[in-house]
Amino acid sequence: MSYTFLRRFTSATAALVFAATTTVAQDWQPEKPVEMVIMAGQGGGADRLARLFQSIIQKEKLSNMPILPVNKGGGSGAEALRYLSDKPGDNHVIMATLNSYYTTPLRTDIGVNIEEFTPIARMALDTFVLWVNADSDIQTLDDYVAAVKASGGSWKMGGTGTGQEDSLVTAMLEKEFGIDVTYVPFSGGGDVARNLVGGHIDSSVNNPSEALGFYEAGKLRPIAAFTPDRISVFPDTPTMGELGHDLVYWMQRSFVAPKDMAPEAVAYYTDMFQKLSESEEWQTYTAEKALMSEFLTGDDLQAYFLEERGKHADLLSSMEEGS
Amino acid sequence: MELIGHMMDGFATSLSPLNLMIVVLGVTAGLFIGAMPGLGSVNGVAIVLPLTFIVPPSSAIILLAAIYYGAMYGGAVSSILLGIPGASTAVATTFDGRPMAQQGKAGLALIAAAVASFVGGTISVILFTLFAAPLADIALQFGPPEEFALVLLAFTTFVGLGGDDVLKTIIMICLGLALSTVGLDLISGQPRLIFFDQPGFYSGISFLVLAIGAYGVGEILYTIETSKSAPQVTPARLTFRELGHGLKEMNRLWKTMSFGSLIGFFVGMLPAAGATPAALMAYGLAKVTSKNSDQFGKGAIEGVAAPETANNAASTGSLLPMLTLGIPGSPTTALLLGGMVMWGLVPGPMLFIEQPDFVWGLISSLYTANFAAVLVNLALIPVFVWALRMPFTVLCALVLILCIVGGYAPSQKMHDVWLIVGFGVGGYLLRKADYPMAPLVLALVLGPLMEKSFRQTLIAEQGNILAFIERPLSATFIAISAIFFLLPLLKYARGLTRSKATA
Numbered sequence: 001m002s003y004t005f006l007r008r009f010t011s012a013t014a015a016l017v018f019a020a021t022t023t024v025a026q027d028w029q030p031e032k033p034v035e036m037v038i039m040a041g042q043g044g045g046a047d048r049l050a051r052l053f054q055s056i057i058q059k060e061k062l063s064n065m066p067i068l069p070v071n072k073g074g075g076s077g078a079e080a081l082r083y084l085s086d087k088p089g090d091n092h093v094i095m096a097t098l099n100s101y102y103t104t105p106l107r108t109d110i111g112v113n114i115e116e117f118t119p120i121a122r123m124a125l126d127t128f129v130l131w132v133n134a135d136s137d138i139q140t141l142d143d144y145v146a147a148v149k150a151s152g153g154s155w156k157m158g159g160t161g162t163g164q165e166d167s168l169v170t171a172m173l174e175k176e177f178g179i180d181v182t183y184v185p186f187s188g189g190g191d192v193a194r195n196l197v198g199g200h201i202d203s204s205v206n207n208p209s210e211a212l213g214f215y216e217a218g219k220l221r222p223i224a225a226f227t228p229d230r231i232s233v234f235p236d237t238p239t240m241g242e243l244g245h246d247l248v249y250w251m252q253r254s255f256v257a258p259k260d261m262a263p264e265a266v267a268y269y270t271d272m273f274q275k276l277s278e279s280e281e282w283q284t285y286t287a288e289k290a291l292m293s294e295f296l297t298g299d300d301l302q303a304y305f306l307e308e309r310g311k312h313a314d315l316l317s318s319m320e321e322g323s
Numbered sequence: 324m325e326l327i328g329h330m331m332d333g334f335a336t337s338l339s340p341l342n343l344m345i346v347v348l349g350v351t352a353g354l355f356i357g358a359m360p361g362l363g364s365v366n367g368v369a370i371v372l373p374l375t376f377i378v379p380p381s382s383a384i385i386l387l388a389a390i391y392y393g394a395m396y397g398g399a400v401s402s403i404l405l406g407i408p409g410a411s412t413a414v415a416t417t418f419d420g421r422p423m424a425q426q427g428k429a430g431l432a433l434i435a436a437a438v439a440s441f442v443g444g445t446i447s448v449i450l451f452t453l454f455a456a457p458l459a460d461i462a463l464q465f466g467p468p469e470e471f472a473l474v475l476l477a478f479t480t481f482v483g484l485g486g487d488d489v490l491k492t493i494i495m496i497c498l499g500l501a502l503s504t505v506g507l508d509l510i511s512g513q514p515r516l517i518f519f520d521q522p523g524f525y526s527g528i529s530f531l532v533l534a535i536g537a538y539g540v541g542e543i544l545y546t547i548e549t550s551k552s553a554p555q556v557t558p559a560r561l562t563f564r565e566l567g568h569g570l571k572e573m574n575r576l577w578k579t580m581s582f583g584s585l586i587g588f589f590v591g592m593l594p595a596a597g598a599t600p601a602a603l604m605a606y607g608l609a610k611v612t613s614k615n616s617d618q619f620g621k622g623a624i625e626g627v628a629a630p631e632t633a634n635n636a637a638s639t640g641s642l643l644p645m646l647t648l649g650i651p652g653s654p655t656t657a658l659l660l661g662g663m664v665m666w667g668l669v670p671g672p673m674l675f676i677e678q679p680d681f682v683w684g685l686i687s688s689l690y691t692a693n694f695a696a697v698l699v700n701l702a703l704i705p706v707f708v709w710a711l712r713m714p715f716t717v718l719c720a721l722v723l724i725l726c727i728v729g730g731y732a733p734s735q736k737m738h739d740v741w742l743i744v745g746f747g748v749g750g751y752l753l754r755k756a757d758y759p760m761a762p763l764v765l766a767l768v769l770g771p772l773m774e775k776s777f778r779q780t781l782i783a784e785q786g787n788i789l790a791f792i793e794r795p796l797s798a799t800f801i802a803i804s805a806i807f808f809l810l811p812l813l814k815y816a817r818g819l820t821r822s823k824a825t826a
Contacts, residue, residue: 047657055666071657072526078507078514082525108513110525156783162511184467184783185510187775194648200466201783213649213671 028264030065030092037070037084037095039077040160040188047071047188048209049253050096053123056281062272069096073187076104076161081112087258091265094120097254099165102309106316107163114305116259118266121273122296122304124286126251128169128226129237131204131211133196134219141224141243144203148179151202157181158192158201163316166192169205169226169249171319176245196220207251208233209289231290250292252308254301270297329679330452333687336381336680345382346389346688350696353393354703357409358401359729364394364410364638364655368662380666381681385688387659392444392692395638396700399436399631400707404429405722407539409729411530411768412598412634414761415606417538419619419626426622433704434569435627439580441697443632446584447591447639448689455686456675458592459647465593467779468791472800473593474773477600479807480607481762492762495753499766502528509771510778523738530768532730532739533746537760539726540747543719545754566701572624579609579625583632591637592644598637599768605633607807639689646670646682 036054040046047069054067072080077100084095095117105112132138138147148155159166162185170183184201186192189210196204196211197219204211208231214220215234222237226249230239240247255273257266276282277295286293296304336342349371356367367390378386398413403420416436423432450458465473482492505516506527517524573580583605590601609629610619619626638655645656649671663670668678675682713721730743750760784790792798 051660076507079526110507110514154785161509182783182785184779186779187509190649194463195466197648198463198466213669213673216673217671 028091028262028268030063030265030268032092033066033068034063035070035093036067037072037080037093039080039095039097039100040071040073046096046098046253047073047190049124049126052285053096053276056276056279057272059281060275060279062275076100076107076164078104078108078110078112081105081114082110084117084256084258085112089260089262090258091262094255094257094269097252097256099168099251099308099312100161100163101252101254101256102305102312103163103165103168103316106309106313114256114309115302118257118259118261119298119301119305120255120257120266120269121277122252122254122301123273123277123282123293124253125292125294126207126209126253127231127290127292128165128205128249128251129208129211129231129234130173130223130226131193131196131206131220132202132223133199134221135199136202136221138221138223141238141240141245144223145177145179147202148177148181153180153182155179155181155203156184156201158184158186158195158204160189160192161185161187165249165251166205168312168315168319171315172247172249173205175318176247193220209291212289233288233290252304253291254296254305273297329683330687332680333683333685334690336684337385337688337691341378342382342385342688343691345378345386346691346695347699349386349389350393350396350692350699353390353395354397354400354696354700356390357394357397358707359397359409359725364391364398365658367391367394368655368658380668381684383662383666384659384681384685385692387662388685388688389692389695391638391655391659392635392689392696393699395444395635396437396440396696398634399440399627400433403432403436403627404707404710405539406542407722407726408534408764411534411764412602412637413630414534414599414765415602415630416627416634418606418630418761419621419623422620422622423624423627428622430565430704430708431569431572431624432627433707434566434701435573435576435624436631437697437700437704438570438573439576439583439628439631440635440700441693442580443584443587443635444639444689444693444696446581446632447588447636448686448693450585450588451639451643451689452686455643455647458643462592462644462648464796466794467776467783468794468797469800470593470776471773471780472791472797472804473590474600474769474776476800476804476807477603477769478766478773479804480604481765482808488757488759491758495758495760495762496766499763500770502533502763503767503770504774509775510782521738523736523742527771528742528767529739530764532742533767534764535726535730536743536746537750537753537763539722540743541750541754541760543723543726544747544751546715547719573628576625576628579613579629580632582608582612583629584636587633587636588640590633591640597641598634599765601637601640602630602634603765605629642685642689646674646685 036050038047038050050069054069057063057067072083077098080095081104084093087093101114104110105114130144132144138144157170159170162183167183170181174180186195189206192201192204193206193211193214195201197214211220212233215222222234224243225231225234225237225239226247227239228241228248230237255269257269274295277293282293285291353364353367357364368387371386371390398409399416399420401407401409402413402416403424406417406421408414408417420432420436423429478496481496482489505524507514507525514525586605586608587598587601590604591598606626606629609625610616613619613623613625615623641656645660649660660670668674668681726743727740731740754760780790781788792801
């Protein structure tokens with residue numbers, strides 16, 4: 001009897017120990033501050049959004065360790081991509097992405113294959129709007145096209161680095177309307193908006209969040225939105241579709257991690273962003289700033305990334321043919 | 324008056340016991356962070372940012388402002404005592420601060436730096452209070468051509484006024500510019516100068532790595548060699564009498580400090596320019612206008628006061644585009660911007676209208692932070708000076724450790740440590756050949772800004788190079804640059820004619 005008791009006791013202890021270790025494994029938590037690499041410079045749309053995520057995580061205590069945003073915007077995000085690919089297996093670094101996540105490795109051979117990275121979560125899709133300075137005479141898309149044509153190619157369109165989203169949207173515009181603009185690259189969307197207000201460039205395709213402050217101050221005027229439906233904060237701004245032009249473009253806002261991140265860590269971050277996406281603050285923000293919040297994780301997200309990469313490869317090659 | 328009412332409300336917030344305590348704590352912490360080579364206001368603000376959730380937003384921004392100011396004061400300490408600029412903004416302080424310390428006048432140099440920082444900070448906060456809104460519009464006038472012209476001006480200040488040997492200065496600027504192109508090109512996204520295919524070069528060469536290598540390690544190697552024969556540092560003492568003497572000295576420098584503050588504030592206010600060119604220009608101007616300009620670079624007290632007023636004034640100035648336009652003028656203000664977003668404040672044109680409590684609370688806290696910083700700083704000077712009295716064998720090892728840790732900490736890459744070693748040896752050799760280090764490190768900081776704005780202008784203007792002189796603001800800057808650049812030539816020509824006359 002005592003033997004059975006002993007055996008039962010040991011197996012019970014074994015079970016307990018086993019249970020304890022598995023809980024530890026499931027409850028993986030960061031052991032030091034987590035670096036949040038941002039693929040863009042300070043003050044732009046990507047940067048502001050990443051910092052907002054950080055603040056919500058901190059306020060709602062979604063992470064036991066602080067999240068430290070680090071800007072690595074050099075070379076259209078190539079700096080950040082290189083950085084992440086040099087940290088395989090690191091459980092304490094995540095990266096906030098934008099569309100240069102696909103376009104930069106497509107355009108430049110920086111020795112980075114995005115298929116190797118670990119997808120975490122897609123938080124939102126950002127929108128694009130065509131902007132002009134509020135002092136200009138341009139009120140409608142027709143005015144705009146006429147003005148660009150009249151300028152004979154010297155129309156200055158400001159945007160982020162060549163080959164990045166803004167330049168793709170610009171290329172789409174050029175193709176659709178048969179116009180020709182001079183594209184001036186800046187280091188961030190915030191810079192672009194300031195230069196448009198200062199009159200150093202003639203138009204931009206800023207994300208709403210980048211231009212909203214100036215719009216509210218009456219300095220910038222939205223002409224048309226590159227969305228299927230009107231953006232709620234600009235109810236009077238028509239979509240390109242309404243005006244008879246099939247131009248829609250999204251900017252994805254997602255998080256990825258280095259390759260070979262431990263599955264427990266992936267689960268931790270996925271859960272963290274899931275909670276974040278359900279938070280009231282994030283819901284309010286997406287409504288105010290005209291973001292589409294469509295949460296996506298895991299294999300679905302990877303499939304989305306690869307599909308988008310294919311689309312952008314086509315876009316880029318048609319852009320190169322055009323120029 | 325509306326303004327006075329706003330200020331009174333602001334002071335009511337910033338002078339509460341909790342906030343006063345926060346200011347003193349923040350300033351002291353900032354001072355030490357700034358005094359460490361390798362750490363600066365960016366690191367200080369970054370470390371403290373998450374802690375600010377435990378206090379109300381108005382107290383949080385006061386804490387950050389206090390650290391920001393404290394670190395700006397502290398930056399001068401490492402420049403003067405060790406000759407290692409902890410941040411690019413403090414490079415100009417080494418020109419005269421280091422010679423002063425070597426002459427045993429470290430205490431006086433530190434007093435000069437503290438008082439100058441206080442004056443610069445105060446004048447700029449007053450300008451900020453009075454003119455914040457209208458000045459935001461001037462910042463908007465600055466497009467790529469103006470940015471280029473401004474950086475060019477900062478460079479020519481150097482060539483025309485800085486070193487004794489113009490050729491060597493130009494060679495070092497070119498070397499710095501070449502190093503600044505390492506990494507990925509901003510405009511095209513293509514990699515450039517990736518030596519030996521080392522991935523570490525993709526992110527470029529950071530100022531800190533070059534400064535710590537060339538100044539810190541290079542200086543140690545040089546001192547080890549020279550100190551064999553002669554003792555290098557005269558031990559400095561600091562008494563109340565000296566403090567009084569120092570304050571009296573500073574009283575003569577009102578002109579230098581006023582110019583420094585004005586330049587600092589205006590240049591700092593311009594997006595993307597910041598405190599580094601401001602400190603340089605203030606140094607250059609002080610040298611031109613000073614009666615004993617031949618003493619500059621050999622331990623002139625004006626040479627410490629001018630850049631220190633300017634870099635503190637610039638740190639206030641750079642808050643202006645951040646608050647009014649939502650565009651940070653420096654990495655530190657970018658972090659502050661992040662903090663504001665966290666507290667639900669939207670920087671931009673509407674902030675002054677929608678959140679007056681916050682804005683004026685911040686402005687009034689700048690006054691208190693500045694005041695606290697000068698007091699804490701003066702009180703700590705004996706501690707800093709005491710550090711210099713350590714035996715050289717101990718100090719040398721300590722500084723070397725600080726250099727390596729400070730170089731590794733921000734990026735945590737061994738790549739950077741190897742670079743520091745390399746730059747240290749290179750810097751030592753160049754120093755032996757009498758090449759100045761400052762143009763090298765400043766070219767690295769200003770080079771990318773210059774290249775970017777130059778190319779943006781040419782793209783926007785269809786390759787028309789005359790665009791730089793067709794706009795009034797940039798034309799003015801370029802004209803002043805041309806004068807500065809030609810100044811040594813004129814002096815040389817005058818010297819020739821004079822020597823002919825005497826012959």
